[in-house]
Amino acid sequence: MKKIVLSVAVAVVVATSVALAAVNGGGVMRKQGKTYIVNTTTLCNQRGFHGTTPLEVYIKGNKVVKVVPLKNQETPQFFGKVQNGLIPKFAGKNINRAASVDGVSGATFSSRAVKANVAAAVAYYKKHK
Numbered sequence: 001m002k003k004i005v006l007s008v009a010v011a012v013v014v015a016t017s018v019a020l021a022a023v024n025g026g027g028v029m030r031k032q033g034k035t036y037i038v039n040t041t042t043l044c045n046q047r048g049f050h051g052t053t054p055l056e057v058y059i060k061g062n063k064v065v066k067v068v069p070l071k072n073q074e075t076p077q078f079f080g081k082v083q084n085g086l087i088p089k090f091a092g093k094n095i096n097r098a099a100s101v102d103g104v105s106g107a108t109f110s111s112r113a114v115k116a117n118v119a120a121a122v123a124y125y126k127k128h129k
Contacts (some may be wrong), residue, residue, distance in 0.1 A: 030129055035060040036129060038121035041070060046116035048074045049109040055120035057090075064090045064098050067118060078107040086111055093123045 029038045041054040051073035058065040067090045069083060085104035091103065099119050103111025 005117070011100050028124055035065060036125055038123070038124050040117040040121050043124055044117045044120035046113045046120075048072065048113035049078065050074050052078075052115060053110060053113040055114065055117045055121065057118055057125075059095060059122070059125050062095050064093045064095060064118070064122075067114075069114075074110050079110050080105040082110045082114055086114055090118060095125065098122050 008114055027039075027045050031037070036059045038057045038059065039054070041052075044054075045052055047053075053072045053074060054070040056068040056070060058068070067087045069087065070081070072079065074082075074083065081104045086101065086107075089101045090098055099115065099122075101115065101118075103115060
């Protein structure tokens with residue numbers, strides 16, 4: 001019974017990811033003026049504590065402008081630490097140094113997932129800009 005429930009849950013997650021990609025035009029990266037916006041929903045599957053932590057990473061002039069978390073299943077208390085303590089550290093970082101941002105204590109899994117998503121977004125940007 002647990003296997004069936006798990007299989008259904010995985011199917012729902014996959015279907016949701018496909019639907020989100022379709023809503024996003026199926027594209028991972030879009031351009032807004034001189035800023036590239038990379039959506040990691042389908043790009044990175046690094047899990048936080050409760051699931052993936054998709055982001056939109058804004059890049060302009062080879063610098064991260066901002067990182068915007070998208071809907072995720074992380075515990076709000078812990079993800080709040082990441083949102084307030086980690087995510088602002090990316091703003092203004094050169095894309096070659098974005099991986100050097102330190103995580104926040106008390107939210108290790110979420111921090112790792114966010115850092116992996118930013119790294120995936122930067123790699124995608126470098127390859128496809």
